[in-house]
Amino acid sequence: MDKFQQNSLKAVIRPKNLSFQIKEQLLDAITKGVFTVGDYLPSENKLVEIFHTSRGVVREALLMLSAKGLIEIKKGKGAKIIKPSVESLFDSFSLLVNHKCGDNGLKYTQEVRRFIEPQIAAIAAQKRNDRDIKKLENCIAKMEENKENINKLSYYDIEYHKIIWAACGNPMFPIILEPIVHFLQTYHKNIFYNATSKLIDTTFEDHIQILNAIKNNDAKSATKIMKKHLIYS
Numbered sequence: 001m002d003k004f005q006q007n008s009l010k011a012v013i014r015p016k017n018l019s020f021q022i023k024e025q026l027l028d029a030i031t032k033g034v035f036t037v038g039d040y041l042p043s044e045n046k047l048v049e050i051f052h053t054s055r056g057v058v059r060e061a062l063l064m065l066s067a068k069g070l071i072e073i074k075k076g077k078g079a080k081i082i083k084p085s086v087e088s089l090f091d092s093f094s095l096l097v098n099h100k101c102g103d104n105g106l107k108y109t110q111e112v113r114r115f116i117e118p119q120i121a122a123i124a125a126q127k128r129n130d131r132d133i134k135k136l137e138n139c140i141a142k143m144e145e146n147k148e149n150i151n152k153l154s155y156y157d158i159e160y161h162k163i164i165w166a167a168c169g170n171p172m173f174p175i176i177l178e179p180i181v182h183f184l185q186t187y188h189k190n191i192f193y194n195a196t197s198k199l200i201d202t203t204f205e206d207h208i209q210i211l212n213a214i215k216n217n218d219a220k221s222a223t224k225i226m227k228k229h230l231i232y233s
Helices: 018-031 044-051 055-067 086-127 130-145 150-167 172-193 197-215 219-232
Strands: 071-074 078-081
Touching (some): 018 044, 018 055, 044 055, 055 071, 130 150, 150 197
Antiparallel strands (some): 071 078
16 A cells, blocks of 8 residues: 655644634734724624624633633623733733743743843943933832832832833833733742842842943943842842
């Protein structure tokens, strides 16, 4: 019996189920602005007619969109487009990290920060403006004022880094790093609770040195100090 083109065969891929396909089409329409925040999707009866499928399949597709935080299903009114909750998106990311990384989530996310943020500090040193510098100075002052208040100290420490991301002028940096920091906040306050006064003082010194490097447009120093800061902290 002749061989059946064995080397050219590929695994059979199961087609997407109907509800998933409908969800994808509705999601695409929302993304492209066919439906905007505050609009209602067509009624279930209309969607059944449009997609030539059952009411159960349509409802499953709507539930998928609802789970993503994109629509709110109102009894007697229909499915309303809502603005996605940032918190729900970040929580989904945190769940994914925990699922994929297990107990190593903290270790792996810190590795990502140590790889990305020193380069971001270098870009910030080249692109920052006077307003960015003022924000960083105010943030350090707030940390100094709240050394004994762990909640506020943690908040302003994170804000400091967010200001540096924003100073680059590239919105992708905050988009990438915000969910990572949201995940790390689970541990962040505990780090300060357990920190020695020496560690907190070193954190302040690092922040001031990073600020000075950014203020002086010294990309090389900003990279070096940020890397040291993330490794030590």
